[in-house]
Amino acid sequence: MRIIDAADALGYRSNAVARALVQGRTALVGAIATDLANPYHSEVIGGIERAAGAHGLEVVIGHGQRDPRRITRWVDRMIELNVDGLIVVSSWAEPSALALAAAAAPVVVVGRMPQQARDVDSIVSDDVGGAAMAVRHLIERGHRRIAFVTSSDRPAAMARQLGYETAVAEADANVPHVVSLADDAARALAALLDGRERPTAVLANNDVTAVRVMDAALDRGIRVPDQLAVVGYDNTVMASLVRPTLTTVDQPNDEIGRLAMAMLAERFEGRRVERHVTISPALVVRGSSG
Amino acid sequence: MRIIDAADALGYRSNAVARALVQGRTALVGAIATDLANPYHSEVIGGIERAAGAHGLEVVIGHGQRDPRRITRWVDRMIELNVDGLIVVSSWAEPSALALAAAAAPVVVVGRMPQQARDVDSIVSDDVGGAAMAVRHLIERGHRRIAFVTSSDRPAAMARQLGYETAVAEADANVPHVVSLADDAARALAALLDGRERPTAVLANNDVTAVRVMDAALDRGIRVPDQLAVVGYDNTVMASLVRPTLTTVDQPNDEIGRLAMAMLAERFEGRRVERHVTISPALVVRGSSG
DNA sequence: CTGAAAGCGCTTACAG
DNA sequence: CTGAAAGCGCTTACAG
Numbered sequence: 001m002r003i004i005d006a007a008d009a010l011g012y013r014s015n016a017v018a019r020a021l022v023q024g025r026t027a028l029v030g031a032i033a034t035d036l037a038n039p040y041h042s043e044v045i046g047g048i049e050r051a052a053g054a055h056g057l058e059v060v061i062g063h064g065q066r067d068p069r070r071i072t073r074w075v076d077r078m079i080e081l082n083v084d085g086l087i088v089v090s091s092w093a094e095p096s097a098l099a100l101a102a103a104a105a106p107v108v109v110v111g112r113m114p115q116q117a118r119d120v121d122s123i124v125s126d127d128v129g130g131a132a133m134a135v136r137h138l139i140e141r142g143h144r145r146i147a148f149v150t151s152s153d154r155p156a157a158m159a160r161q162l163g164y165e166t167a168v169a170e171a172d173a174n175v176p177h178v179v180s181l182a183d184d185a186a187r188a189l190a191a192l193l194d195g196r197e198r199p200t201a202v203l204a205n206n207d208v209t210a211v212r213v214m215d216a217a218l219d220r221g222i223r224v225p226d227q228l229a230v231v232g233y234d235n236t237v238m239a240s241l242v243r244p245t246l247t248t249v250d251q252p253n254d255e256i257g258r259l260a261m262a263m264l265a266e267r268f269e270g271r272r273v274e275r276h277v278t279i280s281p282a283l284v285v286r287g288s289s290g
Numbered sequence: 291m292r293i294i295d296a297a298d299a300l301g302y303r304s305n306a307v308a309r310a311l312v313q314g315r316t317a318l319v320g321a322i323a324t325d326l327a328n329p330y331h332s333e334v335i336g337g338i339e340r341a342a343g344a345h346g347l348e349v350v351i352g353h354g355q356r357d358p359r360r361i362t363r364w365v366d367r368m369i370e371l372n373v374d375g376l377i378v379v380s381s382w383a384e385p386s387a388l389a390l391a392a393a394a395a396p397v398v399v400v401g402r403m404p405q406q407a408r409d410v411d412s413i414v415s416d417d418v419g420g421a422a423m424a425v426r427h428l429i430e431r432g433h434r435r436i437a438f439v440t441s442s443d444r445p446a447a448m449a450r451q452l453g454y455e456t457a458v459a460e461a462d463a464n465v466p467h468v469v470s471l472a473d474d475a476a477r478a479l480a481a482l483l484d485g486r487e488r489p490t491a492v493l494a495n496n497d498v499t500a501v502r503v504m505d506a507a508l509d510r511g512i513r514v515p516d517q518l519a520v521v522g523y524d525n526t527v528m529a530s531l532v533r534p535t536l537t538t539v540d541q542p543n544d545e546i547g548r549l550a551m552a553m554l555a556e557r558f559e560g561r562r563v564e565r566h567v568t569i570s571p572a573l574v575v576r577g578s579s580g
Numbered sequence: 581c582t583g584a585a586a587g588c589g590c591t592t593a594c595a596g
Numbered sequence: 597c598t599g600a601a602a603g604c605g606c607t608t609a610c611a612g
Contacts, residue, residue, distance in 0.1 A: 011390050011394075013366070013369055013390075013394070014370065014590080015311075015372065015588090015589050015590065016367075016370035016371055016372070016590095017310050017316070017370075017371065017588090018311055018604090019589080019590055019591070020307050020604095021305075021307050021308055021311055021588090021590070021603095021604045022589085022591045022592080022603075023590090023592095023604085024604075026307070036332040036351075037329050037332040037336075039327050042326040042327040042332075043327070045326070046327075046353070046355060049355065058352075058367055059353070060351070060371075061352070061353060062350065062351070063332075063336070063349070063351060065336060077306075077348060079303055080303055080304065080305065081306055082305065082306070082307045100301050100303075104303070211531070237528070238527070241501070241528050241531050241532055242533075243532075243533050304605090304606080305604090305605050305606065306606095307604090307606090308588090308605035308606035308607090309607075310588090310606090311588045311589065311590085311604090311605080311606070312587075312588045312605085312606055312607045313588085313606085313607070313608095314588075
């Protein structure tokens with residue numbers, strides 16, 4: 001007891017680095033996010049953290065800052081830090097780096113990768129289904145000229161586009177009308193909104209894009225939702241802040257984080273086979289779709 | 291070379307934990323944030339990261355999740371992880387834990403602490419000056435009945451209230467009228483907006499509070515800014531998303547992050563005396579103040 | 581210049 | 597039950 005008191009008095013703290021070296025485990029889970037400023041990512045990480053507590057694990061976060069190289073470097077760095085498991089909330093990491101990492105510790109990717117990495121588990125949201133659900137909602141409200149506006153050619157956006165195309169095809173509505181804001185956004189928006197055959201509804205690949213469409217419409221005096229219905233994707237905070245509030249597709253981010261942690265735990269318990277889970281999104285109807 | 295090739299082929303990676311043990315340094319800076327979902331915190335951390343790169347340091351992030359105990363525990367954990375320096379983007383850590391940490395590695399707190407911790411450097415924004423600047427702006431626009439609405443009694447909010455009180459006093463405007471949303475927000479807003487002596491302008495302790503005031507006003511048919519000017523604080527993304535867009539007080543978050551990293555670097559170079567820096571905010575005038 | 585030894589701060593298995 | 601030794605995977609200082 002006197003020894004312990006003396007240690008406390010001197011401010012002694014056990015060196016976790018040395019402990020990790022001998023125990024071969026750090027009790028650390030690494031979480032890498034494309035962009036922490038994006039609330040979607042911080043919510044997923046919140047879910048990971050809450051679940052990690054139950055396993056006696058701490059979550060250290062690496063911030064990718066929307067830079068693919070930085071994200072891939074974090075994968076390497078986390079393995080060097082000897083994390084016991086790694087959750088990559090990003091589709092931007094190099095598959096080869098992920099496969100290498102998976103040889104050292106269990107790895108779960110949250111997001112739709114361009115290609116699978118060996119021995120890496122994954123969680124994706126059903127983007128095809130979510131986008132189709134949004135389009136069906138617009139069709140139910142009587143819309144027949146529905147455009148898809150996208151700012152990305154990442155796999156998630158492509159899957160949403162596919163869901164859009166599928167749903168307009170099955171409803172015998174318009175021919176698919178896809179507008180990309182990637183190059184000249186102002187011009188693309190002008191072509192979309194100033195033409196004679198203006199759509200009556202727009203599905204956007206995410207909330208940010210949806211808000212850009214809404215702003216462009218309001219600038220032209222086009223009323224939302226009366227003259228143009230707009231639906232976003234991701235249900236970020238901005239969806240309930242803008243006026244009119246934005247109808248959007250929601251994903252259970254907290255739940256996704258918990259699941260990612262649970263999948264790591266299964267690996268700790270000995271699972272050897274890959275596991276790939278698809279999560280179902282849900283439509284949140286607000287003002288922008290009438 | 292053949293040995294290196296073989297190591298590569300086997301996927302060998304140097305064990306950073308072992309290296310850290312012998313070198314006595316991890317090349318890691320810990321960054322702890324109250325709430326990563328808050329863009330203010332993720333911007334500061336972005337600034338830290340950009341500056342850390344130049345020093346060959348990596349930034350690991352601990353997420354406080356708005357839980358004071360969790361934040362304090364992260365301070366302990368980061369020291370156990372042997373970070374070379376620690377930046378706490380939060381005012382919620384226990385001063386005693388910070389002082390203990392500072393005995394092991396340089397520590398910089400970004401935020402206004404209720405009390406100073408020994409050997410801990412700090413960066414605060416001039417909240418008194420920022421709030422006074424906002425009030426003077428409203429006075430210039432002719433307002434004489436200006437209220438301060440706050441949702442917090444944390445030191446930053448208190449300093450902003452002080453700045454408000456100082457500025458209304460010097461302008462010979464109204465007597466200070468402070469409204470707290472801490473207990474019964476709906477009732478407090480009703481008292482503020484439904485009374486006969488309704489203010490013509492409101493300064494809020496932050497943007498979230500400002501948006502709540504704006505929404506409450508719009509619900510009552512009170513036009514912003516014509517019948518009620520509203521000014522926020524922090525210049526979060528939501529300030530430019532709401533309609534009317536929000537006049538607010540901006541802090542150079544990226545710059546604050548860089549400075550925090552620079553202050554750590556000074557400690558690495560041998561600085562022994564405490565350093566406390568105050569950053570000047572700036573007013574961003576938008577639609578909500580007319 | 582090369583190679584083996586000592587040691588970073590712990591935990592664990594073992595001898596006393 | 598207590599105490600000393602071995603060893604985790606590296607780096608560094610030193611002997612050859």
